[in-house]
Amino acid sequence: MSTTTLELDVTDLARHIQSTGLRNRWYGICPTELIGDGPIGVVRLGERLVVWRDRDGQYHVQEDYCPHRAAPLSIAKHLGDRLACRYHGVEVDGSGTVVSVPGMPGCALEGRQALKTYPSIVLRDALFAWFGDELHPEPAPFVPSTRLTSEEYDAFLCYVEYGTPYQFMIENNLDPMHGSYLHADSHSMSEGDRAATFSVRGTDNGFVFEKDGQRDTNFDWSEWIDTSMQYIELEIPYPATGGPGGNFGIVSHMTPIDEYTTACFFWRNRKVSGWQRDVWRFLYKNRLEARHWAVLEQDREVAEVMQPVPPGVEHFYQHDLGVTRVRKLLRKEAEQQAGELTDARSARHQARQETAKVAPGSSPAG
Template sequence: MNKAERRAKIDARVKQGLLGRWYAICKSTEVRKDRPYGGKLLGRKVVLWRDEDGKIQCIEDYCPHRGAALSLGEVHDGNIGCRYHGLVLDGTGTILRVPAMPECAFEGRKVNEAYAVQEANDAVYVYIPSKERPEPPKLQLPEEFTSKDWTGFLCTAAWQANYQLALDNLADPMHGCYLHASSFTLAFGAKQDLLKLDNHDNGFHVSRVGQVGENFDWVEMVVEEGGLYCRLDIPYPPAAGPGGHMRIIGFVTPIDDDSCKVFFWRMRMVTGTAREAWRFMYRAALEPRHWHVLEQDRIMLEEMTDAAGRRDMLYQHDLGVSRIRQLVLNAASEQVDFEIAAELEAAE
């Protein structure tokens, strides 16, 4: 493989999303025992359902008979049945029955790819294997998910923008005081500043130099072996009741080259009656305001051109943006080089 071919492969991997990672795909409540859920990530269509024990199964959303979407089918005794001619597969991707054709030779064959699944904090995660890491590493989750002091709500949305734009947006604290200037929570702070970046063993922290606690003033990107997420704080005005700032824990999942799904946990460190007060107020009054802010991000990203960022004129405030791009590019290069080496070895 020549240099240009290698580079094209790496660019395609960056655009599609890294393999060998856990990705959030949907809310836990969306996957049920009585009907399948169809989703898409990194260009692959998958179907999820719960078996008799309530455990989530996930295989390619593809019927091996003639290619119907299994997500249009039914769950029978913990297995998935195709709506078109009734073929039944289990959670390992093995054909159990071909009811229209007695003693069909296809029964017992494992034909569909099956994916590892994990549920955590109201979300479902799917592992997309890579050549170098076919088996899933531990799913690393933020400590807020298991802490008794934090409480929160998961919100998800599909955006018609490549996932890289959503990552760039999260790594860019300077947009808060501009894009969200008319919002309930992000209307404050200076409109000029410098940014600084600190690298950590697992990711980096980018923050405004001139202010803390006034706006979306810092973000931490956590890059673990099997995934990537971010945390940031949004100051909460006194009108939002007792408790400190609101913390956002964000995950981004590539759907395909032109769309992604964002998973944001809106969390607060509040206990006792203050917790109940905030949870009530969130549902009763605050949630639409938070959605309004997120819509501003969605519209901005969906209307953006040049998703690859090749014509960007980055300046000092884009330290986080260039760092996250670099991390993804490095990981994609490693992945592609491993694949090239494995192919060469196989050919020898």
């Protein structure tokens, strides 16, 4: 394998990783309420998956292929603790082990762990799975936002899918200034200056992008956080009619479905307790939620008609520091992952070549 071929391979692989999602991260799969009594099929990071809940309430995320003939398990029969492929009845459990081959009991396929199974976890009404590459199959500790783990916060999950690349939706949430224009008629984003300058402040796991001299007036800041899960935190001030609890927080998490489609998880949260939590929940469901959906549809109108463009077409100015910074971080990580994978694959290829060589002094088989 030549150096030129390796360079082409690593470049193409880096582009693929960046467009379908960095590996070695936890990603949201779907709201748990979408997983009923039978399996469902989804695509995440370009991979076909079957998602199901067993009779004990445990969730499973696996490749959507029967180990026998690759028929989709998303149309399988649910047998409580396993799925039975509708094509030939092969039964697979939550660990990916083939537990029964009814057409040939005792065959070599039985007992084999033949189906890729993704480590998964449930948090705040959403199912997450670990997408590790071949060098990192074991999951890193799940480190989500404290706004999702702390009992001090109450949150509602809003799930939506957009026909746009996931990077566009990340950039949308790292672009506070669009709130003063696209969402100018929103009840919570109509205040403050329509012209501003911004600063970037580095953190241990990302950066904060914020308006200079304006806070708690509009969509004034957002924070990119990349641990074992990528997400964005931001706050929008509420008028008194929004009830108790201070600023309205959003935790945004984007999961690529494929190169051109994104599953978006938005947890709308407030730091409330006691009777104030009850009031917040009532107001959200009865008055505020519909307004939030209207904002998301405004984002859709723009995001779904945007297209990736060649370098040099966009002309950035100071408001775009958050966008350019996250693009650089995603590209750098994708290139690093691609380089490590390519080096490992090249080493395996070289080892196979060495093994296949005829030992000195021996003659080729005739």
